[in-house]
Amino acid sequence: TQLLEQSPQFLSIQEGENLTVYCNSSSVFSSLQWYRQEPGEGPVLLVTVVTGGEVKKLKRLTFQFGDARKDSSLHITAAQPGDTGLYLCAGNRAGTYKYIFGTGTRLKVLA
């Protein structure tokens, strides 16, 4: 059973378009992270959210943690080819001391 489901699985868009990636679970997480992974590399941490309802911005990327801390979203404004990659969410459930990774969203931004 996958605890963290991401949607969509694949997304191919034109440069300049906006997009939103979702990370959903029936479990409550004490914190949630978003990573981007490029081919041949390991994931790179983009953001950590810990408070329900929290919104964080990183340039053109906006991250939101759901009020109930069961879901999260990543919104990219005016996507660029450099945003291409695999986006992963990872949640930490209180007391487990380990991260569970989502199923991943593979994004391709066409120039």
Add this chain to the structure above:
Amino acid sequence: KAGVTQTPRYLIKTRGQQVTLSCSPISGHRSVSWYQQTPGQGLQFLFEYFSETQRNKGNFPGRFSGRQFSNSRSEMNVSTLELGDSALYLCASSLAPSGGGQETQYFGPGTRLLVL
């Protein structure tokens, strides 16, 4: 500061063999976690070591084992390889145990293992 390094980067083995992968964390980091990444199952947690002690373990069979040395370098071993063990094996280091949600994990580039 040098990042997390993993060796080897690529490896081809046959069923039944065993393999040892190595991970050198960022200098000063004492926690190392290992993950398996496959197209079907995604990124799954194997185990975490901190100060030479296994702190946490994922749901993998006993064929998967690891250890950490006094210099924080870590190795993982897979015995009696199966075709399904073909994957990208990633290690990540952090200053302190990462599972509490407050530490940043830095991932290495991974070792791609192909089992024939």
